[in-house]
Amino acid sequence: MAYVRKDAATLTADEKRRFVNALLEVKRRGEYDEFVRTHLAYYASDGERGLRTAHMAPSFLPWHRRFLLDLEEALRRIDPSVTLPYWDWTRDRSARSAPWTADLLGGDGRRSDLRVTTGPFAYREGNWTIRTGVTEGEFLTRDLGRRADPIALPTKSDLEQALKEPEYDVAPWDSTVTRGFRNRLEGWGTGRGSASWRNHNRVHRWVGGAMLGAASVNDPAFWLHHAFVDLQWYRWQRRHRGARYLPATAPGPGDEQHGRIVSRREKLPPWDVTPQELEDVGAVYRYA
Amino acid sequence: MATGIQRSPKAPRNGRTRRDVMARGALAAALTPLLTAFRTPRPAADDGASFDRVHRGRRIRGTRDADGHWYVTLDGRPLHLMRRADGTWLSMVDHYCSYPAPLDAARAAVDALAPGEQLRGGGHGVRA
Ligand SMILES: [Cu+2]
Numbered sequence: 001m002a003y004v005r006k007d008a009a010t011l012t013a014d015e016k017r018r019f020v021n022a023l024l025e026v027k028r029r030g031e032y033d034e035f036v037r038t039h040l041a042y043y044a045s046d047g048e049r050g051l052r053t054a055h056m057a058p059s060f061l062p063w064h065r066r067f068l069l070d071l072e073e074a075l076r077r078i079d080p081s082v083t084l085p086y087w088d089w090t091r092d093r094s095a096r097s098a099p100w101t102a103d104l105l106g107g108d109g110r111r112s113d114l115r116v117t118t119g120p121f122a123y124r125e126g127n128w129t130i131r132t133g134v135t136e137g138e139f140l141t142r143d144l145g146r147r148a149d150p151i152a153l154p155t156k157s158d159l160e161q162a163l164k165e166p167e168y169d170v171a172p173w174d175s176t177v178t179r180g181f182r183n184r185l186e187g188w189g190t191g192r193g194s195a196s197w198r199n200h201n202r203v204h205r206w207v208g209g210a211m212l213g214a215a216s217v218n219d220p221a222f223w224l225h226h227a228f229v230d231l232q233w234y235r236w237q238r239r240h241r242g243a244r245y246l247p248a249t250a251p252g253p254g255d256e257q258h259g260r261i262v263s264r265r266e267k268l269p270p271w272d273v274t275p276q277e278l279e280d281v282g283a284v285y286r287y288a
Numbered sequence: 289m290a291t292g293i294q295r296s297p298k299a300p301r302n303g304r305t306r307r308d309v310m311a312r313g314a315l316a317a318a319l320t321p322l323l324t325a326f327r328t329p330r331p332a333a334d335d336g337a338s339f340d341r342v343h344r345g346r347r348i349r350g351t352r353d354a355d356g357h358w359y360v361t362l363d364g365r366p367l368h369l370m371r372r373a374d375g376t377w378l379s380m381v382d383h384y385c386s387y388p389a390p391l392d393a394a395r396a397a398v399d400a401l402a403p404g405e406q407l408r409g410g411g412h413g414v415r416a
Contacts, residue, residue: 047371
């Protein structure tokens with residue numbers, strides 16, 4: 001039977017405790033850092049040659065869906081009652097709201113060095129030492145809302161701009177497309193500055209610190225954010241009945257994107273699974 | 289659907305992943321040609337000239353070789369940049385936004401770091 005992923009703001013004290021404890025155990029076993037490395041390894045940019053799977057590509061959504069399932073399976077091996085919660089950043093919009101409480105993700109980083117000092121992932125607790133990071137610090141960092149130059153989280157209407165797109169993705173299937181659900185949600189905009197980072201990307205920016213960098217998986221907020229992004233794929237499918245993952249077939253040899261993206265029935269590295277197999281996961285989990 | 293974890297990622301059919309690159313080069317100097325070897329050539333006109341300056345107390349240097357490939361450091365440590373299809377640049381520190389030129393991306397990286405926070409040494413600033 002399918003299990004349920006819940007809104008982080010609705011979790012009971014016991015659900016939060018179990019989720020946190022399972023995460024700490026995955027970290028203690030050394031499995032967590034492997035997730036950080038996998039995400040790092042598969043972040044290829046579209047201005048460079050080679051296959052893109054995790055970002056700037058149609059498979060942004062199925063790649064992260066499979067990635068979340070991997071972590072969720074690791075958590076559920078430790079505690080079968082645990083599921084990934086999601087953070088609805090269109091509702092919980094401040095540095096003091098869910099999920100930034102001491103019983104879940106902990107709060108903002110302190111001003112002097114952005115170090116997170118509250119909650120279970122605070123460095124002094126001794127359970128969350130960062131070993132695979134972009135910078136030398138071994139502690140988790142955040143700068144919620146970017147205090148020096150504040151920005152806001154994406155709004156419901158920003159998300160609506162993505163959800164109303166009738167097509168899943170459009171050629172050339174990269175970060176430059178201005179139509180299609182995938183990039184509208186992933187959030188690569190045109191132009192300069194604040195207006196050019198939207199939805200998913202903007203949330204990474206809003207959290208700041210580790211979440212802004214290539215090793216963003218180091219912040220457990222990554223999973224709650226991406227669970228909410230994953231929920232949007234489900235919502236989009238419900239709204240556009242029959243709309244499918246695109247492209248359905250691989251771009252041909254004459255296409256600039258040939259061999260650089262994953263089409264509907266091709267394998268999605270690093271897994272032995274296709275985007276098509278990940279389009280409907282209703283038998284595995286659902287969202288409350 | 290398949291829900292088993294595959295913990296030994298296969299290389300993509302085509303091109304190199306960053307993991308391959310990480311495995312190959314520990315030294316940035318050795319790494320740069322590898323990274324740039326499969327970079328899509330783009331007009332370099334807007335990338336600006338080599339730079340060496342101090343931004344908010346940090347030394348940022350960027351040099352461009354004859355082929356238009358960039359090597360950027362922050363307080364002497366390599367700051368790996370990636371290029372977007374629209375010609376803009378993003379860094380390992382600030383990975384979900386991009387900037388018009390390498391200098392802008394380097395400045396943005398400094399702005400995003402905490403005071404005193406240093407890049408990790410090695411390959412492209414990531415110790416994995
Ligand atoms: Cu993300």
